[in-house]
Amino acid sequence: RFYMNENIFPNIDILFLNEKDLIKCGVKNMKNCIDVMEKHFSLIGNGDYRMGGANGNEHGLKMSFPESSPIKNFPLNGPDYRFMAMPAYLGGEFHTCGIKTYGSHQTNRLKGLPRSVLMLQLLDAETGAPYAYMSANLISSMRTGAVPGLGIRYLSIKEPKIATIVGPGVMGRTAALAIATEKPSVTTIKIKGRSEKGINEFIDFCKEYCPTFKDFVVCDSIESAAKDSDIIYFGTTNAAKYEDNPFLKDEWIKSGALVISTSALLMNHEGWKDTKKFKLVSDDYKMYVGWGKGKPAPTQKNVSTLIGMAFYDAVVEGIVKESDLVEIGDIVNNKKQARDSDEQIIVYAVGGMPTEDVAWGRFCYDSAIKNNIGTKLNLWNSPEWS
Template structure:
């Protein structure tokens, strides 16, 4: 800004690529810094507690209003505001529209944009394509888990849901734990699995073995790191389920979306440790609503953490936030054979931090298009 003049930088998807949005190692480092700040309370998101995932606009199942859009698979609009402190001290809002019919049009299920805003004035400083940004930060947070929570020298990683989230997750695992040489895959279609394998073969030459699995149980057994990236099912009980007996001692299992697990196993602190990206985001989910109607956070396993607390099987302090591990307030893996369950719900704080890194790089490289909002406001 110069006086009352306001300019902002527009970054297309190609601009974001030039600005390093696909730098997974850098993204994991940025998430490490972010979760340290979040552990100290130096952040805000939406809602009264400052911990809401976002605000969803959905549509009714039926309507008498002419032209009213109707609900459908993954059909929604979402606004995700956040403030991040530390050296960032800025606000941002990620917004997106989502609809499964996009796939038939050759489009991603969700189309995302991020606005970065000046903290004092609220003026926009950047408006950027956020599909790749969101995919990278979604993969980087599991990668941070692999860096901090995995057993030593893991060899076998399992991907359940080999879509975009599965691709960025395996990339983050290879970056965080380069000893990984085998990938197990469970997907819905052979074409999706084959595409995932081709992608990995092109990008990750250190992976030597690919094992296609028929069931979630096959994918979980003998794996050191397991990641679920499947879309939430329309019927809650039809989401993927994992029994604790399937898990190898010392396994790290995480979910960025749909996953249900054996409650008794998760509550057994002699075998299992529960780690969240931000437990406060899950606390209170669905309160006062018929179970389970709340879908405003994307990972079901975090919701199950809250259920275990409200049912009295665990205490809130039994859930460990990953930022508290980073800051040394709590421990990570307590013993080598401990199973760790890690909930990854996705937060706009992550988008703001990685978006800001890309914005700074774009300015350094002279990438993007400068747009003028006004030379001076018409109304002030």
Template sequence: MTENTKIDFIYLSEPDMIRAGVTDMLKCVDTMEEMFALLYKGDYRMAGPNSDSHGAMITFPDESPFPTMPKPTADRRLMAMPAYLGGNFQTSGVKWYSSNIANREKGLPRSILMLILNDIETGAPLAYMSANLLSAYRTGAIPGVGARHLARKDSKIIGLLGPGVMGKTTVSAFVAACPNVDTIKIKGRGQKNLDSFVAWIKETFPQITTIDIVESVEAVVRDSDLVTYCNSGEVGDPSTYPIVKREWVKPGAFLAMPASCSLDEGMEQSDVRKVLDNTGLYEAWYEEVPKPAHHVIPLVGVRCMDMIAEGTLSHEALEDLGKIVSGESPGRQNDEEIIILSVGGMPVEDVAWATVVYRNAIEKGIGVTLNLWDVPALR
């Protein structure tokens, strides 16, 4: 039998990714829902001792004897995020996450991301792809999955803090899950970003007929059916994170938080349902970072881990989105309950969406074929 050792793979640029469907938010929400069902079954693996780690990150010291070593500036990240996903995916991959908030001064995105997708049997590369849009859409899709199961079906008003890339994809997912949305309230930092976001809303979602620019976080939250914080900023002092106060929150509101957030005492009470995108992810984070963990990772779910350690929250009070998606735990139970979802971001999401986009690209003949080797020089 003649051995076939040739390995080709495809390179997908950002324009290729767009042509292959990476910006199809409804399909992305569907894919993330399928991924969550596999998470609940356990048909996946990520890094770390409990197979739930967010990834492995290079950190830089505050003071270094090497003048060329990068400084630990805001949002400076070099990180590998590997995962395997089973079910109908049967692929593995790793996203390389490089980030520096100073990129904006050069006209570049804060983060520049790439992903390699691998055959799970041989480990051979299937694709090397631009991952900025991939990552943005899979992150935004998670609030959409949450809204499908946890938002009121008649939700009409979105409250958004942070009209950036994550804000755009989260709003897209909210609209995909809640088609009655007709109003959005937005708080941002700069007029240029606000103007750009409003123009995008008008072009992309003409059904949103009321667009209000608000001046406070309170105004974002009050009277909103769907609330999301998609802001960026310094990490370390939770008192500087944007807060959610119970008195602001409308009965029946659904809040999805993929960025830094603090809760007041009212929001920390047991009658506010607290849902995590993957409980194991937050347990892994809590084991990996100094305590209190919310000072290091500014997400609601990490604050919940601190509360468990403090004895102010029971582990049983936390709900898992995968369990809800799988029908093993209830979604929204009445029109009055307040539900908050912590969105941490996981490499299994990248692998899931990358696999769908890759298969679309192969079917449509999109991408540049590259050769790894015909016969390996060493074996």
């Protein structure tokens, strides 16, 4: 099943896929990506996966840099400056390991680069032998939109009309693509962004890829963007100051709305006490517990502005019970109910899991093998030392 000789020892070949190869493989097909994420979260719900760390639920290992150093030319901290290694195993039909790596720095954009440059390596789950190495920017962008898309598939009201995008960057674009894919009933998109250029680029993207969107409304506040919207998506990067991150008040949220956050979002935890009014759905609550374990609440301010960390804080503070939280995998597997009523507001936490990259990367790899796409690289015919 892997791109190796039948007898994988001692010869090992690796399939290299660049970004153009991945486009030929269908990496930009949002419908397929959401379908793969559905299979992925079914496996997550059944425990057929593993990520890093002792608890098997770590997002990844981050290397960052100090504010100052006496060493000449030593890298110093900057906005979004970090390196990440994100290992994962995903079972079922995928049955493979993978490691996504990336380097990130806001100044990359001044050099004509994306903020983050990503790669994905796929490994045989038993031997650890690599069988694929591929560009991962599009893989990561698409799965980041498809996980909200899966939430829209299961958690949104049946016929939403208005959707909001707060943060119309790459994450916002793929979220918009997911909305258009899952809910063609959405014809109005409300946008809250930081720059006119970014907003215009987002609208141009939607006009090209999301023809069901007919009206675009640019908003100057979170309140005006959120009001009357059936789907509210947050995809903004962290602000320099915690207090400057987007804050969504309960009274701005329409009954029956679905609130999705893949990044920075602050909300009033107290409102979640009313479980008839609010339902909290997580991609992988154990990941947030791992980040917050051993730290006094509120941890969100000190650890992450992800809404999943707010879920954890709400549990630690006794505002909600852990049993009140619902995992999207349990909904996919019909173990838990999606929404209790058309009036219930659902808050969906998306933190990002390397298992998602493994799933979508494996799909693209299988497409490459089927269609003879990519470049074969020989690791060795036989190892020099073994």
